[in-house]
Each structure stands twice: as C-alpha cells, then as structure tokens.
Amino acid sequence: MNPGLPYLVEIPVLVGDGKEQWALFENSNYTIKPAVRGLDYWRGWVDGVYTHTGGLQRGFYWNLEFAWQVVREVVYEEDISTLSDKIIDWGQQFIWIPSTHGDISWEHTDIKTLSKYFTYIFAQSNYYQGKTTDLGAWFSSFKNFRDSNHLNNLFMEMECDGRVQTGDEEHNIPPETFIHRACDYVQYANNFPHRAYYYGTNIKNLIIVKSHCPDYIG
Numbered sequence: 001m002n003p004g005l006p007y008l009v010e011i012p013v014l015v016g017d018g019k020e021q022w023a024l025f026e027n028s029n030y031t032i033k034p035a036v037r038g039l040d041y042w043r044g045w046v047d048g049v050y051t052h053t054g055g056l057q058r059g060f061y062w063n064l065e066f067a068w069q070v071v072r073e074v075v076y077e078e079d080i081s082t083l084s085d086k087i088i089d090w091g092q093q094f095i096w097i098p099s100t101h102g103d104i105s106w107e108h109t110d111i112k113t114l115s116k117y118f119t120y121i122f123a124q125s126n127y128y129q130g131k132t133t134d135l136g137a138w139f140s141s142f143k144n145f146r147d148s149n150h151l152n153n154l155f156m157e158m159e160c161d162g163r164v165q166t167g168d169e170e171h172n173i174p175p176e177t178f179i180h181r182a183c184d185y186v187q188y189a190n191n192f193p194h195r196a197y198y199y200g201t202n203i204k205n206l207i208i209v210k211s212h213c214p215d216y217i218g
Contacts (some may be wrong), residue, residue: 025156
C-alpha cells in the first residue's frame, strides 16, 4: 500500500479463507452454508480499524462477492444494515463489489435490496477473466437493471492483472490480448463518474493499460 494514498479496509466475511467451504456450498446446490464470522466480529473489526487508523482510511469494503448472499442465507440483511449505519455515521464509505458474470438475472440478485446500505456498488463482469464473453451484452443488461431500478450508486469494475505484462505462457496468449481486453471496458465505463479497479497486486498493471487506452483510469 502506498502510504500517501487513501484506502479502504476490507471486512472479512467468511471464517478463514473460505475456499473449501465455498466449493462445498456451490457443489451442494447452496444447501451447506459456509461459516461466517458474524455481526459481533464485524462490529468489533470496524470499530478497531476506525479507532486505530489514520486520516487516509476512507471506509470499508465488504469482501463477500457472492451476489445472492442474502437470498441464499449466507448472511443477513439486518447485519449489513447495522454495519452500514455505523460506517456511514462516521462519514466513511461502505463498498461492495459483487461478481455478476455471464448472463445473470439481475433482478434475482441481492443488489437492488442491498443498494441502500452501500455508498457504492461496483458490479464485476469478469470479462477480462473470460467468464463473460460479450461485454456489450453484459453492459446492456447491467444498464437496463440500473436504470429501471434507479440505482444511482451502482457502477462497474475495471479489470486487469499481471498478464498485461507477461501474457499467458501456458496457453500461448500474448500480453497484447489482455491489454486489448482490459481496454474494452473503457467505452462502457465512460458513462459513469465512479469506477473500481481490480489489477492484481501490482499497480504497474494499471499504468500499462492506461498507456494503451488513456481513459482507462478516469
């Protein structure tokens, strides 16, 4: 983390890294619920962070990306509401970045229900990762959902990673393919004043993409 940049602190939702639990959850048709840390933990977490961090800490990021987490009873809407009240009362931001790849039914996600609790929601298409194959079609359904429900705090995430530097050697895909894929987001993101960025762990990935499409960082 650059010590001079504002930042958000994630709120860890699941117990441990959650990968094995989540695989079991998906493979059981969402019947075997993953273990979550719970409201008492989350309240203590945000209290501790807010009390012991400096002025560059701007808010919190809810790190469970599953877009159906309330519908599938992984977490409770009331818990998110309680955290939201606390964080917003401090004048901080509360952010969620749900995974919404492919041809999803937006109306059946938790996005509309939970939107009132978050400062911003950034939908991640996972187009860069190949989970959404047609970004234009994804964006059209996203915008229709956003506009029809008046979700003025719903935006989109920009995505890239280290493959804009190295390519994918295993599959013989050059870096230029990934740069082009990252740049494809720009024509859609330019519709909105706010963006979130996924760029792996190296900010140089963003710089490389921006050098090819200057509007990537808005």
